[in-house]
Amino acid sequence: MPPRDPSQPASRTAPLPDEEAVIARAASGDRAAFTQLIEHYQSACYGLAWRLLGDPDQAADAAQDAFVHAYDAIAKYRGGLFRSWLLRITANASYDILRRAQRKPTTTLPDAEEGEAELPDRSATDPEAEAGRSELYRYLDAALRRLPEDQRTAVVLCDVYGMDYGEVADATESALGTVKSRIHRGRLRLRELMAEHRELFLNERRLDR
Amino acid sequence: MTMQNTPHPDDELLAAYAGGDADALADGSLAAHLSGCDRCRPLVDELSLLRGALAELPDLAPSRPLRLIPPVPAAAVRSSWLRRLTAPAMAAGAGLVLVGAVGVGASGVVGGLLSAPGGAAPAAQEAAGSQDAQSSDTAGVPAVGLDGSPSATSGRDYGSSDNNGSLEPRSLSVSPAPSHTPVVGGGDGTEHVSTTPSPEQPWLTLLIAGAGLFGISTALRLSLSPRAG
Numbered sequence: 001m002p003p004r005d006p007s008q009p010a011s012r013t014a015p016l017p018d019e020e021a022v023i024a025r026a027a028s029g030d031r032a033a034f035t036q037l038i039e040h041y042q043s044a045c046y047g048l049a050w051r052l053l054g055d056p057d058q059a060a061d062a063a064q065d066a067f068v069h070a071y072d073a074i075a076k077y078r079g080g081l082f083r084s085w086l087l088r089i090t091a092n093a094s095y096d097i098l099r100r101a102q103r104k105p106t107t108t109l110p111d112a113e114e115g116e117a118e119l120p121d122r123s124a125t126d127p128e129a130e131a132g133r134s135e136l137y138r139y140l141d142a143a144l145r146r147l148p149e150d151q152r153t154a155v156v157l158c159d160v161y162g163m164d165y166g167e168v169a170d171a172t173e174s175a176l177g178t179v180k181s182r183i184h185r186g187r188l189r190l191r192e193l194m195a196e197h198r199e200l201f202l203n204e205r206r207l208d209r
Numbered sequence: 210m211t212m213q214n215t216p217h218p219d220d221e222l223l224a225a226y227a228g229g230d231a232d233a234l235a236d237g238s239l240a241a242h243l244s245g246c247d248r249c250r251p252l253v254d255e256l257s258l259l260r261g262a263l264a265e266l267p268d269l270a271p272s273r274p275l276r277l278i279p280p281v282p283a284a285a286v287r288s289s290w291l292r293r294l295t296a297p298a299m300a301a302g303a304g305l306v307l308v309g310a311v312g313v314g315a316s317g318v319v320g321g322l323l324s325a326p327g328g329a330a331p332a333a334q335e336a337a338g339s340q341d342a343q344s345s346d347t348a349g350v351p352a353v354g355l356d357g358s359p360s361a362t363s364g365r366d367y368g369s370s371d372n373n374g375s376l377e378p379r380s381l382s383v384s385p386a387p388s389h390t391p392v393v394g395g396g397d398g399t400e401h402v403s404t405t406p407s408p409e410q411p412w413l414t415l416l417i418a419g420a421g422l423f424g425i426s427t428a429l430r431l432s433l434s435p436r437a438g
Contacts, residue, residue: 011267
């Protein structure tokens, strides 16, 4: 299961309490401080890489590549959300791996396999909201994996990780118009793929309100 | 209230609107259509909810332990060893240069004062100087030389320990007569090191040896250390 931070309703890693100070130490060459930062955000980076690449080993490789790039670049880090900065680097590292793997003729990932992508038994639906949420997350991840690769990349970066059009265009080395079209078509396709389970996120909204 | 006869906007435009696309939001006719269309409004709402759920997808624990920080490069390790090895040599070289320079300067003055005929001091000084030349690369030289001058006292220290008790023989093989001539400055006006034995000569040797040691160790470090960038 992914790490859960009770202060984060979106199940995302929150910033460290003294993050600015840790970043400053890391930027001045303190390896222990850099390790502390990366250890804290490794699940965020791995999650992004896994959603882009769909393969646990490739995702781990991409995350580690990103850590090396971040280590080289942290002296030039100029504020903003560190998580977002690190995720942009992870997106680039993942896309590099994706490009190298594109020699293969597949455009969609294999269906849900071991680990996080495994679908829950629908008959065993837990009445509690938290259980419903995790079921929704697993269906969503499974649906993302069925998107064509270019749409999946664009939707993951934009809708899952909050990047704007320009950041997605940079990460995927694509034109802005192309990126917009991929995101919009991806959302529509995802809605179709989630049609069978739409009550999950519709119910979730009602529970949240 | 419905607008069944109005052509529906392209679904991609609706998806853009659901994601908060600035251009789509600024489209007045689209907003007007959505406010009254039973087909498009629910679609936009559903896409918005879907997008909200995507934005809450959790972080994922790695499938295996990740290497969080790149290993220290081999070049950096080599550099640190290089630093450890060459630093003492560079320091010793610099020390010898300093001692030599002080010695040259001081002996030019003191040597002139103490070179009266028949005095014991010049002999002691020469002995001390010769000892300096012989042992210029020993650790003891800088310590004594740092006292500031080749005084009779410091000269005796050297002589008594290493010169077999004899202050008389001149171990410099250059010339028999002590000279008051300065180290540099020939009659023709050109600068050169005098071949005439002088109180400065051992110190000059020390200075050159120190400069050599410093130069060699510096060159070694520069040639073996990794290139920046």
